[in-house]
Amino acid sequence: MTPDMGTAKTFLLTIAALALAAGGVAAAMVYGGLYNVASTEQHTQVVYSVLETAMRQSVRLRARSIETPRLDDERMVQHGAACFRDKCVQCHGAPGVAQSDIGKSMQPVPGPLVDAGQRWRPRELYWLTRHGIKMSGMPAWEFHLSDEDLWATVAFLARLPDLTPQQYAAITEVRVVPGGSAPVAPGAASCGRLQAAPSQPADLQRGKRALYQYACNACHTIPGVTGSTPHVGPPLDGMARRSLIGGKLANTPENMVRWLRHTREVDPLTAMPDMGVSERDARDIAAYLATLD
Ligand code: HEC
Ligand code: HEC
Numbered sequence: 001m002t003p004d005m006g007t008a009k010t011f012l013l014t015i016a017a018l019a020l021a022a023g024g025v026a027a028a029m030v031y032g033g034l035y036n037v038a039s040t041e042q043h044t045q046v047v048y049s050v051l052e053t054a055m056r057q058s059v060r061l062r063a064r065s066i067e068t069p070r071l072d073d074e075r076m077v078q079h080g081a082a083c084f085r086d087k088c089v090q091c092h093g094a095p096g097v098a099q100s101d102i103g104k105s106m107q108p109v110p111g112p113l114v115d116a117g118q119r120w121r122p123r124e125l126y127w128l129t130r131h132g133i134k135m136s137g138m139p140a141w142e143f144h145l146s147d148e149d150l151w152a153t154v155a156f157l158a159r160l161p162d163l164t165p166q167q168y169a170a171i172t173e174v175r176v177v178p179g180g181s182a183p184v185a186p187g188a189a190s191c192g193r194l195q196a197a198p199s200q201p202a203d204l205q206r207g208k209r210a211l212y213q214y215a216c217n218a219c220h221t222i223p224g225v226t227g228s229t230p231h232v233g234p235p236l237d238g239m240a241r242r243s244l245i246g247g248k249l250a251n252t253p254e255n256m257v258r259w260l261r262h263t264r265e266v267d268p269l270t271a272m273p274d275m276g277v278s279e280r281d282a283r284d285i286a287a288y289l290a291t292l293d
Contacts, residue, residue, distance in 0.1 A: 039107040048108075055133060059120070063127035071122060071155035078171060080156025083149050083191040085172040087141065088113070094172075096165025106137045114161045125154045143213040143281060149191055200280065202253075204291065207284030214275050216285075223292055233272060240293035246270060256286035 029035045043051065084094070091103035091110040103110050116125060130150050132140030141150060163171070208224055211217060217225045219232035229235075242251050248267050249255040259266055260282040263274050277285065 039105060042107065055136075059124050059127055062131075063121070063124040066123040066126060068122045068126070069151055071151065071158060073155070076152045076155045077159050079149070079191060080152035080154070081159075081171045083145060083153045084156050084160075086191055087145065088153070091137070095160070095163050095168040097168070108136055110138065113157060117158055117161065122154050122158070125157055126150055129153055140213060143210055143278075145192070152191075202283045202287035204284070204288050207281075207286070207288035210277075210281045210285050211288065214277060214281070214285075216275070219272070224288075236289060237292055239289045240291065246272070253283075253286045253290060256289060257282040260285060 042048070088094075089097055090100040091106070092113045093099040093103065094112070095114070098104070099110065120128065128138070129145075130140065130142045132138045145153070211222055211225050212227070216222065216236075217227040217230070219230055221227075221229045221231070221235040221237070223237045239251075245251050245255055245259045246263075246267055249259060257279070260275065260277045261279065263270060263272050
């Protein structure tokens with residue numbers, strides 16, 4: 001054996017030993033339960049920085065080709081204020097408003113978003129709001145806010161840094177109309193999901209995503225959807241072959257939409273809650289479920 005070959009062999013053996021040791025440490029962390037998942041323990045600075053950088057780069061890459069509409073319309077900003085008040089304040093707080101207990105004790109802690117516009121372009125804020133951030137507690141709003149709501153929220157985020165607590169209170173004020181039944185806020189009436197045109201063809205892949213955006217997999221084991229195997233509701237594999245839905249309705253696409261949208265009207269005694277599924281989302285989910293045989 002030449003000295004060169006000897007050096008190469010020692011080198012390879014060292015690499016192999018190091019890889020084995022790293023694997024051993026990782027296995028001990030995972031199977032030995034050594035990594036503390038408590039939200040009362042912060043990540044170390046190194047772990048935090050790595051996660052933060054990975055998140056930032058991931059968002060930048062994915063938001064690159066999104067086109068930003070005009071965001072300076074005053075009605076749009078007011079509409080966004082209502083969305084922010086209804087969907088974001090509980091975790092992020094607002095000028096003069098603290099987060100709820102849920103927002104205060106999360107790890108990572110959700111920031112007040114007054115400086116978000118310095119760190120993110122509008123298209124990145126749109127992407128973050130629409131898709132959420134996995135394993136951080138930042139929800140995805142794609143299935144709960146319309147595109148119009150999402151961009152309006154982004155438009156409002158640009159206004160947020162300039163608002164005093166008094167101005168924030170004024171722009172999100174809930175006014176009770178005398179004689180009217182529901183409280184009305186300046187833009188609030190229109191914040192929420194839009195019903196899509198019923199002519200759109202059902203979209204299987206969208207339906208599959210809707211299943212975990214409506215938390216159906218919290219109760220049902222569903223083929224194609226990652227998760228634990230809960231048994232609160234019946235597993236949905238073989239759904240296409242079943243003759244009845246919930247033991248009540250003939251298994252047709254229209255009836256599936258009805259079951260998903262008006263569950264407790266179909267069966268007032270069922271343990272499945274009304275999940276607030278929109279018409280379009282229900283049709284897409286029904287299309288996906290019809291493929292499970
Ligand atoms: C259930 C709590 C919760 C709600 C509700 C929530 N967020 Fe978040 N948000 C988080 C968490 C947690 C993070 C992650 C913070 C981090 O990674 O540092 C986050 C991060 C963000 C970020 C990136 C922040 C930054 O400083 O870089 C943006 C932008 C954002 N949220 C916007 C929104 C908007 C807009 C809404 C309302 C439509 C909203 N969030 C609702 C919890 C929430
Ligand atoms: C909190 C738990 C829970 C959640 C969340 C939930 N379900 Fe259910 N689901 C149930 C239970 C319980 C049943 C059985 C109802 C019965 O037969 O009365 C059921 C029944 C069903 C059935 C009929 C199954 C069969 O074999 O006839 C379908 C389909 C269904 N759920 C789909 C969904 C979808 C899609 C979602 C999300 C939009 C969802 N469920 C969310 C608990 C839940």
